[in-house]
Amino acid sequence: MAPVTPVAPVTSVTPVTVVGLDAAGAPPHPALAPALAAAGLVVGAARHLAAVPVPPGATTVALGPLAPAVHRLAAAVADGVPAVVLASGDPGLFGILRRLRAAGLPLRVVPAVSSVAAAFARAGLPWDGAAVVTAHGRDPRPALNACRALPLVAVLTAPGAGAGELGAGLAGWSRRLVVAEHLGTDAERVREVTPEQAAAGTWSDPHVLLSIATADTADTADTADAGPDAARAAGRMRSDNQPAAAPVGGWALPESRYAHRASMITKSEVRALVIARLRPRLGRLVWDIGAGSGSVGIECALLGAAVIAVEQEPGAGETIRANAAAHAVDVRLVVGRAPAALAGLPEPDAVFVGGGGADVLAAVTARRPDRVVLTLAALDRVAPAVGLLRAAGYTVEGSQLSAARLADLPGGSIRLAATNPVVVLTGERP
Template sequence: MTPMAPVTAVTVVGLDAAGAPPHPALAPVLATAGLVVGAARHLAAVPVPAGADTIVLGPLAPALRRLAEAVDAGVPAVVLASGDPGLFGIVRRLRAAGLPLRVVPAVSSVAAAFARAGLPWDGAAVVTAHGRDPRAAVNACRALPLVAVLTAPGAGAAELGAGLIGWSRRLLVAEHLGAAAERIRAVTPEQAATETWAEPHVLLSLADGAPAAPSDAVPTDAAPDRVAPGGMRADNQPAAAPAGGWALPEDRYAHRDSMITKSEVRALVVARLRPRLGRLIWDVGAGSGSVGIECALLGAAVLAVEQDPEAGATIRANAAAHAVHVRLVTGRAPAALADLPEPDAVFVGGGGVDVLPAVVARRPERVVLTLAALDRVAPAVGLLRAAGYTVEGSQLSAARLADLPGGSIRLAATNPVVVLTGERQ
């Protein structure tokens, strides 16, 4: 049997974002390359052999087609990229196109930014705002204590800073990493929002309790209406599922006069809100904060709105006890909702049908209500449907085991609650 010829792999080489010389493997690879693909600045930075064809990256489709042809013809091809091309880089697109790859990474811009700042980053979340709605990156910075953001024009430090006003965050902006014009600046969200930043740049977002910023960092004062206890887990990352679970018993939260969403109801409410990293959840009429806190445990950014200052203090204490970040807005809804950032989902507790028009006016994807009074169900359904939402509803009634004298067991009923979910199509 004739052995099959080895498949020619495309070599993807990262050029060091920290400014170091190109990887030693690049020179021999380039010397035999018949096709070299990269951005104009990358092609200008390396000695492309005279006989090689070059493609300047813009639209990716023509480059993918030429690379596939090179692989089929056995022509050595090289793709030049920034930093580590496997970190939100071109490797994903090349793999999706079915190309065989050999990857030679360099120091990524994220690693270089943390190194320049003198900060550890083994617990950081790394997200990108490139080519997508920047709200997800903003919400990650709102939710987590240590986040690196790969930015893009129109989704950079100015836009991210504007979205973080009201959250206790320190921002480090790394411009022109590895170039002569390199600059690392520590700013507040307010300062970031008012400046023009050089492209490309990397943004690091640090909450209170995250590793200390460099000595020239601009301090931010924690406002009294913010909860930022400092970490989600020991490594600063949200678990895919919290180690302690969710739908926790009521005794895991401080609360007043049993004014707390019961665990059985909370399980359904949190499921309907679909919290995850990159989403912003409003918890309106937060009470003990249990619903919002469990959304934060699942990685979402959370705004808790509560009119009672005493309840606000309870929310702070509960958020600290569960080591999550929840921003507290003290005020009466619907007026308190006016200047809040756009939510992905909203929970309205405490039977607040009067709040519903202001909530649906903001067009969140999902609205979840809990109602104990039956006469409020039909008006709430009508309001949601009139605003273009499809509505599902369930009445939940649980009976819990309770001990009787003499060792017997009975069932103790909890108050029935109607859970409504509106979903915008």
Template sequence: MITVIGYDGSPLPAEARERLAEAALVVGGARHLAAVPVPDGARRVVLGDVAAALDEIDKAGADARVAVVASGDPGFFGIVRALRERGHRPRVLPALSSAARAFARAGLPWDDALVVSAHGRELRRAVNACRAHPKVAVLTAPGAGPAELARELFPQTPRTFVVCENLGEPDERVVHVRPAEATTRPWRDPNVVLVLDPSRTVGDKRWIAGAPPGPAGWALPEEVFDHRDSMVTKAEVRAFALAKLGPRVGDMVWDVGAGSGSVAVECARFGAAVVAVERDAASCERIRANVRAHGVKVAVSRGEAPAVLEHLPDPDAVFVGGGGPEVVRACASRALRCVVVALAAVERVRPSLDALTAEGFTAQAVQLQANRLSPLPGDVHRLAAANPVFVVWGEREPTPAVSFPDDRAERRPQTIAELPDEDDPRSAQ
């Protein structure tokens, strides 16, 4: 008996008007209730506190006729999810989503765009998505709007903004602006911000919408990276490090003492925002070359750690390829989730463990050594040993143990009904 009506400023279709006319309870934002024809006898609940509004819907009972009016497509970051979580099965009459309308106003395709929400969520994940991806729509909220978004992105991430205010309303406004200007202007709610890399506003033809699938493979061979004197994290170590770092869309990852930038590039291929930190100018140029070769986005920060880390945004995960315990501890003091350290000398393992535990991490270590198959004359092979590497890693919270209920006693063989015989006349029904 619940109907969710999407409203985008356009005249309501006939079915939506009918459901509103017969509703005993109408729930919606103040501006929505003022814009649609709410029947005189219906009780109105302003949708400010979502939980309180849902409580009122629950109290109305299963037989009550309830209409919920929400912006755009209520099934897209909208009230439909909350209703379903309460056990309701609403009928949904959607309008255009704000993201669809915003890209239409900009005249851009958006099957290759990320759509992220900062409404009731931390802004930093939306910012990281904007750092890593060329086309992002941000569903904003008071205190997490165009100005706040621009302050986080400017000047490190060159982007342009399309700020779409009050989409579909008589006072709709669409403004193209640089982030520097967006930090100083007043903005009206509600709004949607398109954050665009001007050089890549039209992406490649896609088969999947939104974030692209992860890379087909990782732990790439060293040969695909430009490096100096084999100073590159070996593929086997990179595979282990990536498993611990867990880079993903919305994350910020630091690669400190990046060398060739191989770890930074691989993390960026998973969709994370990445900063490669390196003190050597020639190595920084080498990192940029590797970034271009792999078609990813990595910011390069030249300087001496730990001092250079002060101006960087807080990371979710950090890979430390060099710098000693002082650098490890400085990274750990900022990391939100994990730190991974690669070491050549066993004497540095204990100081690194101590640096991580001092910052509240649960720390562990392992020695990794690979023996690669190497051909010899006569169509035979030997095992060529690579230098051992010690990997130390720390996590803010240990991964929770997964318990599986012992339901073996309840398992019974299942009988599957046979398909009807082709000659059986029932098979044609």
């Protein structure tokens, strides 16, 4: 006899009904009217409470700090009083649902169209594969770095972390921004702007920002809706619909996967350790200094990080662009000699120093990234580099890597062909 799958026990506890109000302006879900009619407690933002027919006998709680509202809801559940929570769009998308579940409340959820879905719809863009992040109530830098790294990102904004601030942070990246204000209301406005225009503009809250990669960096006037640049950028998205997942093709790729000049490329065995030490991921910004072929920065971008590659040779810069395009990642290229070329760049979370002397390393540590990784072939440079990192307050560890690769011999034999030994140093800020 087949085993019986256990099911959750039936409970008589009345769940809190969480109803999303459509961000696109559509009428409320039919389930809202009977839920409100039976409700003894209705919780929501002031604008939501004003938008629905709250029954005269129901107690209302306008959301400000969330803890008092959660306490009132828990008391209502304990007393068997039906309660309704009004939310924006889909309550499960960076919404109130997470906090209510964390409080252990029994819930019935009726979602509506989210503000993110409404913004993409207003812009006429597909959004499968887009990253959705929030800058609301938290450090906005991870959201900004997601916009720097990925081709299509929706950001739920907040006062002080909106289109103006994100636009200023995207200066130097090839992006178009769609700003959708007051969705679903008479004051709705959707405009496509450049990062510079966003930084200089004044925006109403609440609004949603869409960040869209584009090769066109020319300024355009504000328009009533998203233009053809946005549509073309959306069509160039990665097809695996996993913008921040580990790359399908892996990392620490063979040198043959990159164009490079005279074997001037970080070997795959070394690159594997370097990438592990840099810890690239969505929300982090990595500098690749002395980028050469760009292989280290490109693989950090494949793992979701925003990347700036600094290279003094214009010819190598063209190689980096070609390699980044071949791997379908966005790497910002700065052509110039470090350390001067580092001035004005946004603050990194991790830095790989693949070229340059002590002056470059000193300039990097002065910016105080969390991690600094460098590779050295000359042993006489190891001790000074360790000393410089320690003097800057970093703890240092290092390894010497010496790989030997299989190589065929005539007659079917196999030998080991040694690659040049390299010292990998990692400085970590406590």
